[in-house]
Amino acid sequence: MSVMKLDQPHQAIENLIQNIEKVLIGKRKVIELSIVALLAKGHVLLEDVPGVGKTMLVRSLARSIGGDFKRLQFTPDLLPTDVTGVSIYNQRSMEFEFRPGPIFANVILADEINRTSPKTQSALLEAMEEHSVTVDGVTHRLSEPFFVMATQNPLEYEGTFPLPEAQLDRFLLQLQLGYPTENEEMQILTRFIGQQPIDKVEPVLTVEEVRALQREVDSIKVSEGVKEYIVRLCHKTRSHPSVYLGVSPRGALALCRASQALAFLRGRDFVIPDDVKELVPVTFRHRIILKPEARLEGATVDRLLSGVLQETRVPIG
C-alpha cells in the first residue's frame, strides 16, 4: 500500500539547510534551529567555545539567503555608536548625516557579546527587539530580514559582563554547536584543507523570498490544545521549587512562534506538540534562573527542563 507523503520538509528551506551543510558538517540540528529563529524573526544566542564554526554558520546562512553580513567583535571599549552608527556633520551639505553602523545588515554576528559593557550590549539588544535604531532623535528602520546571532563565552570566563536576564529574554533561542565527532572532524579536515569553504556557498534564496517565508510562518495554525500545552509548560517552570526566575510570557510567545517556524520548516501548516517539545530546551534554557541552593545541589536548567517535559501532559484530540 503506498503511503501518502506526509510531513515532508519545506523544499526551499531544505535547500537552504543543505547549502549550509556543505560547509558546516554534522550540525544539521543547529542549522535547522537557526533557520527557525530566522523564520520566526527572532535571534539566536550561541554559547560555545571558540573555533567550532559559529562564524561559519552565520556567514554561510547570510550568503545562502543573499543578504549582507556584518560582524561585530565586542570588546570592553566598544561604544553604542560603534554598533548603531553615528551622525556626522557634513560640512559640504551643512547638515548632520547618518553613518549607519554595522547593525544595518541582514545577518549580524555579534561575537563575544558578554565582553562589552552593558551600555553597548543594551544598544544592540534594543535594536534587536525593535528592528530599528534611534540616533539623535531620528529613527532608522533596520533592513529586513534582520537576524542577529550573538555568541557568548561560557560565563566562567574572566573579564565578562554577564547579560542581564531582561536582555537574555530577547533572544529567541539559545543554541550550542558543540564539538564535532571524530568522523565529522576527519571530514572537515579532508574537505576544507587548503581552501576557504565559505566561497563554496552560493545564495539559494533571496532576501525577498526569506521575507515571504517569514510571512508564511505567521499563518501556521496553533491549536487550542497546543497553546494550552505551551502555557502549562511555562507555568510549570514558574512553580518549580528549584527555580528562582521562571519563563516569562514573552518566553511563552517565543516558544509559540518558534514552534510555528519549526512546523513550517517540517512542511506542516499546523503545530504539533512534538514541535513544542523539541523547542522547549533551546527556547527556555536562557530564560530560567535556578535558585543558588539548587545549583549547589547540582541541578542544571537542561535537566530541570527535561523533568518539566516529562511531567506535562501532552494534549491529544
Next chain:
Amino acid sequence: MKTWRSTKAMEWLAALFLFLLIREWLLPLAALTDTADLSPFYLVTAGVLLLDLLLKRRVLAAVLKLAGVIWLVHASFFQDSILHLQWIKQTYIHLKQDIPLALGQNWLEMSLVSRNLLFDLLLAALASLLFYLVVEQRQGLWFVFLTEVYLATLDTFVPYEASGGIIRTLIFGFLLLAVNHLLAMERLTTGRAKSRFALWKSLFVPMVIILFSVGVAYAAPKHAPSWPDPVAFLQGKQSAGGSTAVMKKVGYDDDDENLGGPFAQDDRMVFRAIVGDKFYWRGDSKDIYTGKGWEKSDVVYEAIAEPRTHKWEEEMFKGLDTEKVTASLNFSELEKLPLIFYPGQLRQILAYTPSNAAIVYDRKSNHLETIRGEDLLRGSRLADPKRRASGTQELHVSPVNLVSYKLVAEAPVISVKKLTEAGTNYSEEIRRSYLQLPNELPARVKELAETITKDAKTPYDKVRAIESYLRTGGRFRYETKDVPTPGPDQDFVDQFLFESHRGYCDHFSTAMTVMLRSVGVPARWVKGFAPGTEIGETEDHQKIIEVRSKDAHSWVEVYFPQYGWIPFEATTSFVSPVRVNYDLPIETQPDSVLPVAQQDKPKDQKDRTRNEREGDKESGSAGIHLSKGMLAAAGGIIAAVLLAAWISRRYLLIWWLKRQMSAYQEDHFHKKYEKLLYMCERILFPRKPAETLREYVQRLSLSGDKRQDLLYLTKLYEKVCYGYKEIGAKARETANKIVERLASQLKP
C-alpha cells in the same frame, strides 16, 4: 512449507489434547445425570474444534457450527426430513415453552429438544472460546488447572470417582502445555532453519517426563485421606437427624401403603403417545384408606379372552357426553410397565406388542394388567393372579411389560346440571367400599369436611367445595422436597390438613377422597399419569405427547348415581383436563374452581409462577430438583466461563474495540484512530501522559512495517487534531483500511 506443515500438525495435536480435556468435563454428566449417551456432545466438541482448525474465516466457521448443532438436534429428535420444515415449528414451540422454564431454573420441566439444543449451543460456544484461548492464544494453563479443580470438586462432594480423570487431565493437560510452548518457541525463532524432526523430537522429552512423573506418582505409596469423604459424612449426618426419610424417586409404583415424605424429580421418559385429546392416563384405583396410604380390597381379575376384539361395554361412567379418544403408546426401553393406561374409559384395545401377552381385568378398580400368555392358559380361569400376603403382593404369574399398544377410549364431558341432579341413591356395594374410612381417622378431619361443605346441598356441590378448599386460597402449598413423613401414630391426611399444609398430588388427592367419604360422598383414589407434555402434532392433527416419570399423578374419582365415576383434580397448581359443560343457570352454579387455573393463588411465589407458566397445560407432579452433579457441572461451567472471560479480558476488549471501530462511519477516521490507539495502550503498554503520539508510536515494540503504518496514521490524525483539517476521501479510505489491518494484527 515444511515448517508450516509441522506448525499445523502441532496445532492439530493441541486441539486433540484440548478435546480430551473437554471430554473430562463431559464424562461426569453420564455418571451424575441421566444422560445416556455422550457421543452427541463429543460430536459437537470435535466438530467445533475441527472447523476452527480448518477454517480461517471465523464467521463462516460460526455459521457452520450453528448449522451442525441444528442438524444434530434434528437428527436426534425428529424423524421427518430436515427439509420438511415442520420440525422448526416444533422446536420453536418447545423453545417458547421452555425458555421461561429455564429462567425459572426448572431444568427438568424443559423438553429434551430445547435442553439439548441449548446445551449443544453452549458447548459449541465454549469449545470455540477454548480453542481461541488455548490453541490460538496458547493460554492453556488456566484451563488445565480449572479442569483439575472441577474434577477434584466433583470427586469430593458428589459420588463421582474422578481419580482416573484427574490423572488423564494431568497427562493431557501437560502435553497440551508442552505443545503450546513449542509452538510459542517456534514463533520466536522465525527465520532460523527448523526441521519437522526437531519439533517432534522436542515433544518427545516432555512426554517422557510427564509419563515418568505420573507413573511415579501413581505407583508411589500415598497417605490415607486426612478427613473422611464429605459425601458419606454428610449423608450420615442427615440420616442420623432422622426427620427426613430416604428420598423417593417420583414415578409409577404399585405400592401406596405408605404415602408422604419427600421425593426426587425424575425426568426419565416413560412413554410417548399419539392421542386425539389430552386426558389423564388412568392406571389403577384403590379403595381402602389405611390412615397411612391406600390398599386394594380383594381383587378379582378376569381374563380377557380375545383382547383385540373385546369391547369394554361395562362403563365407568355413562349418560354423559363423551369424546372418543384414540391413543397409541410407545414405552421407553427401561420404563415399561405391566399394565394398560387409558384416557377416560376404555372401549377397545386395537393392538399391542408383545402380542402373546394376555390381559387380565379387575372390574372393580377398572384396572388392566398384562401377564404372560402361558400363565393364563396354565392357570385357572377364575384368575386371582395376585394374592395378598402379609401386606405385600405376591405374584403367582409373571407380569409382562408391554412395549406399545393402541386403544380407543372415551373422555367424559361433565354436565354440571346432570351431576347436580344425580342425587344420593348409592347402591349398598358402593356405600360399603367407597365410604370406608379407618376408625383411627381423627375426628377433626370429618369436622373440617363438614364445615367446608355446610352450604353445599348436593354431592356435586360438596365435591366442588372440598376441591376448592384444597386448591385455592393458598392454604396448601405444592411441595415435593420439604415434605414430612407422618409419624407412626399420625394420620396421613390429618398431618397434611392440619400440620404440614404442604405436599404433592398424593396428599391432595388422598385428603380430598377422605374428606368426601367423611361427608358421605363415595370416592376413590386414582393413580396414573398426568396428561404429559405436548411435543408436536402429527399430520392428521393428533397430538404427540411425552409422559415422563415426573408426570406420575394421583387424583380423585367421585361416584355419581346413574353417571358413574367422574374424575376430579385435587392438587393445587394442577389443572384438570376434564371438560366441564356449565349447563346450569349461572346463579345456581356452585363455587367452581375448574378449570380456571388463575383462581389458584398459592402463597408461595414459586407455585404462583408455575401456575402462570403452565396455564392450561398440564404437568406432572413436579418440583425443582437438580442433582448435585448437575449443579457442580453447571457451577463449574459458569466458573470456567467467568474465568475464561477474566483471563481473556484483553481479547474481549480488543474484540469489543474492533466492533466499535468498525461501527464508526467512514468519515470518522479520527475516532477509529483513537480506538486503535486505545487498543495499543491496552495491548502493548500505555502512553505516558507527557508523551506525544509520535514518541509513543516510536516507543511501541512493533515491527518496522507496522510502526511505519501507525506513524502514517498518527500524522494523519495530527492533521485532524491539531491542524483542524479534513482528510481527503481517498486518503481516508486508505487510512481506514490500515487502521483495520493494524487492529486485526495487534495481539497481546
